[in-house]
Amino acid sequence: MSLKSMFNDIPFVEQLGMEITAVGDGSAAGELPLRDGHSSNPEAIIAHGGVTYSLVDTVGGAAVVSQSGSVSPTVDMRIDYLAPATTDLRAEAEVVRDGGSVSVVDTEVYDADGHHVASARGTYKTDGNSGESPWTRGVDDSEVEGLAGDD
Amino acid sequence: MSLKSMFNDIPFVEQLGMEITAVGDGSAAGELPLRDGHSSNPEAIIAHGGVTYSLVDTVGGAAVVSQSGSVSPTVDMRIDYLAPATTDLRAEAEVVRDGGSVSVVDTEVYDADGHHVASARGTYKTDGNSGESPWTRGVDDSEVEGLAGDD
Amino acid sequence: MSLKSMFNDIPFVEQLGMEITAVGDGSAAGELPLRDGHSSNPEAIIAHGGVTYSLVDTVGGAAVVSQSGSVSPTVDMRIDYLAPATTDLRAEAEVVRDGGSVSVVDTEVYDADGHHVASARGTYKTDGNSGESPWTRGVDDSEVEGLAGDD
Amino acid sequence: MSLKSMFNDIPFVEQLGMEITAVGDGSAAGELPLRDGHSSNPEAIIAHGGVTYSLVDTVGGAAVVSQSGSVSPTVDMRIDYLAPATTDLRAEAEVVRDGGSVSVVDTEVYDADGHHVASARGTYKTDGNSGESPWTRGVDDSEVEGLAGDD
Numbered sequence: 001m002s003l004k005s006m007f008n009d010i011p012f013v014e015q016l017g018m019e020i021t022a023v024g025d026g027s028a029a030g031e032l033p034l035r036d037g038h039s040s041n042p043e044a045i046i047a048h049g050g051v052t053y054s055l056v057d058t059v060g061g062a063a064v065v066s067q068s069g070s071v072s073p074t075v076d077m078r079i080d081y082l083a084p085a086t087t088d089l090r091a092e093a094e095v096v097r098d099g100g101s102v103s104v105v106d107t108e109v110y111d112a113d114g115h116h117v118a119s120a121r122g123t124y125k126t127d128g129n130s131g132e133s134p135w136t137r138g139v140d141d142s143e144v145e146g147l148a149g150d151d
Numbered sequence: 152m153s154l155k156s157m158f159n160d161i162p163f164v165e166q167l168g169m170e171i172t173a174v175g176d177g178s179a180a181g182e183l184p185l186r187d188g189h190s191s192n193p194e195a196i197i198a199h200g201g202v203t204y205s206l207v208d209t210v211g212g213a214a215v216v217s218q219s220g221s222v223s224p225t226v227d228m229r230i231d232y233l234a235p236a237t238t239d240l241r242a243e244a245e246v247v248r249d250g251g252s253v254s255v256v257d258t259e260v261y262d263a264d265g266h267h268v269a270s271a272r273g274t275y276k277t278d279g280n281s282g283e284s285p286w287t288r289g290v291d292d293s294e295v296e297g298l299a300g301d302d
Numbered sequence: 303m304s305l306k307s308m309f310n311d312i313p314f315v316e317q318l319g320m321e322i323t324a325v326g327d328g329s330a331a332g333e334l335p336l337r338d339g340h341s342s343n344p345e346a347i348i349a350h351g352g353v354t355y356s357l358v359d360t361v362g363g364a365a366v367v368s369q370s371g372s373v374s375p376t377v378d379m380r381i382d383y384l385a386p387a388t389t390d391l392r393a394e395a396e397v398v399r400d401g402g403s404v405s406v407v408d409t410e411v412y413d414a415d416g417h418h419v420a421s422a423r424g425t426y427k428t429d430g431n432s433g434e435s436p437w438t439r440g441v442d443d444s445e446v447e448g449l450a451g452d453d
Numbered sequence: 454m455s456l457k458s459m460f461n462d463i464p465f466v467e468q469l470g471m472e473i474t475a476v477g478d479g480s481a482a483g484e485l486p487l488r489d490g491h492s493s494n495p496e497a498i499i500a501h502g503g504v505t506y507s508l509v510d511t512v513g514g515a516a517v518v519s520q521s522g523s524v525s526p527t528v529d530m531r532i533d534y535l536a537p538a539t540t541d542l543r544a545e546a547e548v549v550r551d552g553g554s555v556s557v558v559d560t561e562v563y564d565a566d567g568h569h570v571a572s573a574r575g576t577y578k579t580d581g582n583s584g585e586s587p588w589t590r591g592v593d594d595s596e597v598e599g600l601a602g603d604d
Contacts, residue, residue: 009193010190010191010192010193010199011187011188011189011190011191011192011193011199012188012189012190012191012199012201012202013199014188015188015189016201036162037162037163037165037166038162038163038166039161039162039163040161040162040163041161041162042160042161042162048161048162048163048164048205048208048209049204049205049208049212049224049225049228050163050167050201050202050204050205050206050208050209051163051201051205053200053201053204053205053208053228054199054200054201054202054204054205055201057199057200057201057204058199058201061200073232073235074200074232075231075232075555075557075576076229076230076231076232076529076557076574076576077200077204077229077230078227078228078229078380078423078531079227079228080226080227080398080399080406080423080425081224081225081226081227082398082399082406084224096382096384096418096421097382097384099578101554101555101578101580102528102554102555102576102578104382104384104528104529116398119398119423121380121382121421121423121529123382123528123529123555123576125552125554125555127554226404226406226425227378227406227423227425229380229531229574231549231550231557231574231576233549233550233557247533247535247569247572248533248535250427252403252404252427252429253377253403253404253425253427255377255378255533255535267549270549270574272378272531272533272572272574274377274378274404274425274533276401276403276404278403311495312492312493312494312495312501313489313490313491313492313493313494313495313501314490314491314492314493314501314503314504315501316490317490317491318503338464339464339465339467339468340464340465340468341463341464341465342463342464342465343463343464344462344463344464350463350464350465350466350507350510350511351506351507351510351514351527351530352465352469352503352504352506352507352508352510352511353465353503353507355502355503355506355507355510355530356501356502356503356504356506356507357503359501359502359503359506360501360503363502375502375534375537376502376534377533377534378531378532378533378534379502379506379531379532380529380530380531381529381530382528382529383526383527383528383529386526
């Protein structure tokens with residue numbers, strides 16, 4: 001399974017309607033068409049902060065995994081909201097620090113008009129295969145192998 | 152309309168299945184029953200980081216608005232993931248700095264067994280009624296009045 | 303008094319040996335020659351995290367004030383350390399969101415060889431003249447006027 | 454050498470006048486008497502953001518090292534300033550996540566009157582002895598052994 005397919009098969013990625021469109025060499029890109037149900041406002045469509053964040057966390061994670069080749073849970077994330085998001089979203093992520101145990105990735109989010117609506121930086125754990133992290137407990141072996149093989 | 156109802160009527164709050172259970176005096180609490188579609192893993196139910204964050208952003212925002220009495224968009228948020236979340240989530244938020252233009256709120260997330268799964272701190276804008284912020288453009292006047300009246 | 307002089311006259315800026323070298327239109331730059339006393343290590347000169355941060359907070363603040371024209375205290379800051387800093391430091395800051403009540407500024411730190419050693423993002427309060435913030439209590443009126451006049 | 458002495462012998466800790474007063478079992482405390490040279494204001498003594506941060510980074514690091522027993526460089530830190538600091542500072546740090554490769558620590562700063570002036574959360578790398586991190590390159594072996602022995 002390709003890394004792109006693996007991310008696009010994540011249940012919450014499917015439920016929210018996100019799609020990873022490109023991934024490799026420490027970078028990734030993804031899209032999220034904005035629907036009524038994503039809004040923080042009953043009277044208008046303005047993306048809820050959690051919608052924008054979900055795209056950030058997913059695309060950032062894909063960028064990290066494309067380098068680490070292992071399950072890489074998010075350790076922490078800071079997101080800054082720069083403008084309201086009222087149209088379809090796309091995100092671009094790039095690893096800025098690729099460490100043996102942690103990676104740092106920057107993710108920028110734009111709306112359909114190219115406005116910069118959010119900017120985020122996250123730290124991910126990149127030695128997830130060591131079995132030390134509880135995030136990997138429920139992870140199927142074949143998934144990790146598929147992931148590693150994709151690197 | 153009560154502040155609690157206003158938050159529970161937000162489209163994304165409904166779609167994700169969140170519920171604000173208490174709000175007032177700079178505090179708020181909320182719940183999120185974990186469903187298959189919230190998972191970051193096709194083989195098991197482990198909350199996607201965006202699911203946990205969405206609960207944080209919503210409950211934190213409710214705590215802020217209970218003091219500010221105005222539309223209070225998130226300026227920035229840092230979330231730290233402390234343990235994997237595999238059961239229903241609940242969150243508790245408390246304002247730690249109540250300023251005239253910005254408020255800072257801490258939100259803690261626990262699973263059904265009481266494990267501390269995430270911890271977050273966010274800065275919200277609290278002078279949203281001034282019309283200066285683009286986040287308020289789509290907001291219905293009656294909603295803001297309801298909000299202010301609820302304070 | 304120019305904005306550059308005002309920042310360079312700050313007691314801690316002088317004590318640490320920092321210098322603001324350029325400021326205006328939402329941008330600023332500054333330098334910090336690394337001394338033995340700045341080290342986190344008795345055996346070698348590796349900048350203490352607080353030294354690098356102090357340069358970030360100062361240069362970032364100068365960038366914000368060049369736009370806001372008012373006392374602009376830091377609300378919050380996230381700094382990421384990307385590589386150890388063992389030579390003289392320089393920083394470049396640029397405002398990425400210029401709001402009526404808060405501004406967000408990105409600051410990058412490089413060593414003498416051009417390596418990217420730290421990256422930070424901070425939120426500053428930009429309505430400091432309103433008297434609402436306690437940070438402005440000790441501030442001399444003439445300083446604020448000088449500041450506003452410099453804008 | 455005790456862990457407390459090791460931190461108090463750090464050149465920048467001495468230069469700024471900080472002192473680690475207690476450390477052990479994932480906790481630490483420290484003090485910083487406020488001097489004229491620490492101010493962000495030529496007319497009054499208000500701690501520069503970098504002064505407060507330097508205390509946070511040091512006390513937080515001591516708490517982490519008391520558990521990790523290895524050189525533990527800061528990966529990232531978020532600090533929130535809650536009130537102006539105009540008197541002597543003291544800080545208390547406690548590890549909230551003790552991982553094999555990263556630890557997360559919360560540090561609170563109070564002034565001499567007990568006011569809560571700043572609150573921070575940082576992620577530190579805790580497998581520093583592996584030689585993978587460039588931060589450990591300049592570190593003397595005896596220091597690392599002393600550190601490990603102190604654990």
